[in-house]
Each structure stands twice: as structure tokens, then as C-alpha cells.
Amino acid sequence: MAGNNKYFMMGNAALARGAYEAGVVFAAAYPGTPSTQIFENAAKYPEIYSEWATNEAVAAELAIGAQMAGVRALCSMKHFGFNVAADPIFPCVYNGVLAGLVFVVADDPGQATSSTEPDARRWGPQMRIPILEPADSQECKDFTKAAYEISERFDTPILIRLTARISHGTGIVTFAERQAVPIKPYTRNLSKNVGMSSLGKFKHARLEARVKDLAQFSDETDLNRIEWGEREIGVISNGISYQYVKEIFGDGASYLKIGFSYPLPEKKIREFAAGVRKLYIVEELDPYMEEYVKQLGIPCVGKEIIPAVNELSIDVIKEAFGVTGEKRRRLDIKAPERTPNFCAGCTHRGVYTAMKKHLKKVIACGDIGCYNLAVLPPYSVHETMQDMGGSIPTAISFWKVFQLAGRPEKPFAFIGDSTFFHSGMTGLADAVYRKANIVVFILDNRSTAMTGHQDHPGSGRMMDKTPTEPIEIDDIARGMGIKEDQIRYVDPYDLADLDNAIQEGIAADKLYFIVARRPCPLLPETRKARAGISCVVSADKCTNCKACVRQTGCPALSIAEGKAVIEREDCNGCGICAQICRFQAIETVGGLR
């Protein structure tokens, strides 16, 4: 803090602060980079009731329900999550709101942590949901407060669209007090809270009328603002792209900064276009604003020079405009690649080390989580990955089609615990119902590890870390009719037993359900429980065959002066390398494995 209520904050944290100041009482989310810290920061305010939701659709339904019942609500997710949540959000836009309702979606231009690169602004015209786009941390806070006002004034849920650079960018934010917002009294209101085809036509007409009102607001609000400078070049821009063009052209150009991007401000765009010699649209990803401007019949330059793929940067935009960059240094030598890998002690390492031997007999369908790294060397096990929960249905389809094709490979579905709760349960019900002969392999590390160890219904902890009864995944399987002889427990630190379980799975003539359960080594409890346990190398036995380094890719292992060495501070004694070593040169010390 620097006095005057100023704080240095990440965009995600500033957004949560905005929700707090706006009197929000209820927050719901499922984690996903780059959105995760929005909810994690909202949860730090005791006034905001917040527990992780099982998936994004549930999160959206919770937030919708909360505003129906009378309080301001916040619901955040990454772009994939919005696809999952779209089903409840669509009717909510038709219905409108009692109390303010803000959805936040974080896009990932550049795909630092995503397999696709969609542009969430397209949801605006698709759903008729108004969209706000902040361009730095202070705006993340201010726009969120504005969003609740707009939501209640126009009787609509609203969407704040962030990108990774805004979510994870940090800047100075000035705080204000929390607004006192009384709970609105709930009364039975079918036209608002019930979706029914008989009410639908009326609601659609009302929705289109609302869009007209919002379009007028878009022209009036300061969220869309013209900054006149030199008029040779005029740039329409949004979010982080606006910061880039401001830095490049300064007062040497004029700007229309778009902060309210659905509906777009027609009058302001016309006024701006008329006031500049040449009009450019600088936006990341889709030509969303550009298509609108061109449709108004206004000539402009956009994707002709600005890439639609990958994130933008000052350098990319300079190049597009033919602005010469600064002199720079370049060396021909390159830094070695640092491809991601399982952490030391990861509970997934043993599973895929054991799987490697059986690849010819198996088709391994993967899912999303840390274990998606099993696609890469040194494992190269998974062959498919679609979306969260996709592993089990994909395995079912391979079972059926391989049957038809006369192929012998056994389909395996690998799925993590958080992903299983998110969207694996429905796929498993399908597998049971269809009597699919597949192996479902549950990688239960008691956490949502990939996104930073969030809790979930199977982790046994709530947001404030107080205990709650964990739902065990094998109990769910039993409840679905999977019998005791189809369920196999295995210790993911025991290569020999993993090998047995995998062979049993390959041989099984009906669904086989393998549960590998051990908490993620990075969880504080695990760190504590395994403190002092580690593997050590007997240098006299090590033959420098490098099998341990090559087969595990463990970051705690390296070769120095012709011998394997283990960084004891990083190692947690999982013992996978010891089980791989044919010369008994590695042993686990400091406790029982």
C-alpha cells in the first residue's frame, strides 16, 4: 500500500475488489487459467459467500439463483468454461435479473495455457449479453462496479471479458468503501424466473428492445471514449491493444477506446471516423469490431495488417504499421527448451512409467489436468484429448469402433479427480449403461492440481480449509452399478502393482475401474507428511546408464560427473527412480514409503 488507498494489484484481484465494493454477496466459479484468481480473491472477503463449484454450468446456475433470491452475484471462468456455462446463461439473458449479475470470462490470446484461442466477444451478439472490456487493473475494479449498475438498470446479466494480459497484469488501484446493498425481497415472478415456450416470444421481443436501449447507452457512456490527438491516424482499440497503440503513437494519433463492446457505439464510431484521415482497428483475435465498422459502410484497415492469430504486442503492431523498432541485440545461440514435466514426487509419474510397457495393447484416451503431460516424452502415452470429461466417452467410441474394425487394442480412459466431478460422471454413467468394455483409470490426487490446488467435492476441504465429507469416486462408481470385482485400487508409487493392475485391465471382459489414490506432493499436508523422505544414490553402484533420468524426466534427478544425483530438497522419496534402477543404486531414506 502507498497511502491514499492505493494498492498494486493483479487485474483479477482488482476485479474481485470491484465486486466487493459493489456489495456482492455471492460468488461462484470453477478454476481455469487465466481466470482463477478472480474467485480466489473474492473469497478472501468474509462478506462474500464463496465455495468452488463442481463445474462452470453449476457455477452459473448458483450465481443466477443467488440474484433471483435477491443478492448481487459474481461468476467467473476461463473461455472454455463459458462454453460449459452457456446453457444456463442464455435463458438468464431472456429473463433478466432481480439483483445485479456479472459473469466474467477470461480469454487467452497466445494460448499460454489453452488448446484453443476463441474470442469471447462473439457471445455478445450471439446471446445479446452486454460486454465490458477493462484495459488495466484500475479499470478492472471500476468497470466491475459499473457492471452491477448497468445490470440492474437494464435488467440483464452482463459479461466482463478479460484477456490473460489484463487478468495477470498488475497495476495501481485506488480503493473505495464497500457499498451497502440491501437484499432485494424475493416474490414469485414466473415471467422472470421460469423458462417456458409459451412465455418465450414475449421475452424475445423484450430482449431485442433492451438491446436497442443498450446500444443507446453504449453511445452515451464514458466506457467508450474518444481521445483526440493528431488526426492523420485514428485507431479504434480495446483492452491491452489500446495500451499498446497508446504507447506506440502517444499524441500522434486519435483513439476511440472501446470499453463497452456489445452493443458497439454506432454514433461514436461514425463521429470518430469522420474526424480522422485514416481509420485503423487494432484488436486481438477476431475482427469483431472491424466487421461492425465495415458493416456500417465505413472504410477502415484492420486484419489486413493486424494478425488474427496469437496475442498482439508493441512489436507486432509496430511491424504492422511499418514503424521501425528500436535497435536490438541478437545472438545465434538459443536457450534450451524447458518443456513442462511432472514435478518431483508427482503421483502421475508412476502410472505412465508403468503404462509405457503396454502401449501396443492399449489406446490411451486422455483428459485435462497435469496428467495431460503424459502426451509428451518421456511418456508419450495419451493419444487423444478433447475437452474436460472427454476421456470416457472417447474410450467408449473407440471400444465400439475397434470392435467393428476388428482391432484388439483396449481403450483406457485416464481422468483426474477434479475433472471427474466436473464432467466425468455423466460419461461414466454412459459407459455403464452401454456395457462398454473399457478401463477407466482415476488419477485421484485429492486436488485440482493443474490450476493451483483448488478444492472440489472429493478433496474433503472447503474454501476456508475446514473439513467436509469427501465424496469418494469409487463410491460413485459403486452407486452406478460397478461391482466390487471391477474396482481395483492401486498405489501410484508402486510400479509392480501398477503393472499388474494395467494387465488385469487389458484382460478384463467388462468395464474395469482402477483408482490410483495419493495426494499431490505439492499440497501442504503432503509436504509436511513426507518432509525428510527422499531418495539417495549410492555412487559406487551407479553405472551412469541414465535410465532413471531418461525414463522419469524427474526434475530432482540429474547427472553430474558421470553419476546420477538427486536434489534432496526437491525429492519427496516417491521411489519411482529406485524401482527403475536395475543396479539397486537408488534407495528411499528418511521414512517409510
Added chain:
Amino acid sequence: MKQSAKGVIICGIGGQGVVLVSNILTEGLMEMGFDVKKTEEHGMSQRNGAVNAQIKFGAKVFAPAVAKGSGDLIIAFEKAESLRWLEYLRPDGCLIVNDVEIEPVSVQAGKEKYPENLSEILRAEIADTIIINAAEAAFRMGTIRAQSMVLLGISVKKLELGSFAWTAKIRAMVPEKYQEANINAFQYGLSLV
């Protein structure tokens, strides 16, 4: 238009303290009255990936990211990581390198080579290069974890920000049991320039 804000890039490997140093530096800059922005890439840093933080400060900052050829200072917590960012440095910018080589799996498995004679190459390329084994120095101060503070000390001096009460800021932002080691390491860093 010339950019007036200064640009700093901090790069390294997950767990080395890149994020902590960037947090201390930016908080201090804000308290000194600068406009400050930062952007970070963690990637999968827990999984031993590359990490970086880009910082800009001045009277008014627009983009947090540093443009190529415009950075004033690069702080590389790992030697080869500096290579990813060299082209972001101004021709007369300063490069601070931790004399620590961490081989990624690709090198361990023999698929890639770690660049050789890197210190000499960097010194030859950039006049204002400071190479220091901060890890070793920090180890002497009590914990290798304080290596980041040695690098912070050098950076603060290089950026001419020495007037600020950095030790109080460090005290406020590191766990109590490491405070003394961290402050000693920071002061050692200051004394090197």
C-alpha cells in the same frame, strides 16, 4: 514517440524467486510515486518451466510489457534464460546474470546442449554485463533462497533507486525466519556495484 517509462525484465525458472523480487520491486516503485505496471508469465512454473516478469515504471505507463530493443535492465536468475530476452534490451542496457546453470530435462536426456562459454559470450556482446554467483553468496548468508535478494540489490543500485527503504519492504514481504538472510543478501548485492 519515444517511450519515457523504464523497462525491466526478470527471468528465471519456477521457484527461484522471480515473482517475489518483481513484487518487492513494483511495490517499492509505487511507494516512490511512480506509475508502475507489470505483466508475468508463469506458464507451468511449478513444473520447472521458464518464468518471467516484465515491469515498466515512469510518470505514466500504458503497456506493462517491454518492447524489443527498449529494456533498460534484464535480471536473469538462470544464465541461459537471459538468451530468451536479450533482444529486448537497449543497446546500452544492463544485463545482470546469476552465474547458475540449470539444465532442463531436454539437456539431461541428451537431446539438446546447454550453451557453452555463455559468460564470455554475454560479456562480449553486452558492455554492461554483471555476472555473479548469487546462489553461492546467498548460501553463505544462510539460505540459497536469498539469492534473489542479491540480484535485487544489484538491480536497485543500477536503476538508481537506492534512496528507498528497501530493507523495510523486504522485511514486510518475506517470511520472518528468512528476513535476516534476505536483508544481508540484499545489502551484499548493493555493495557490489
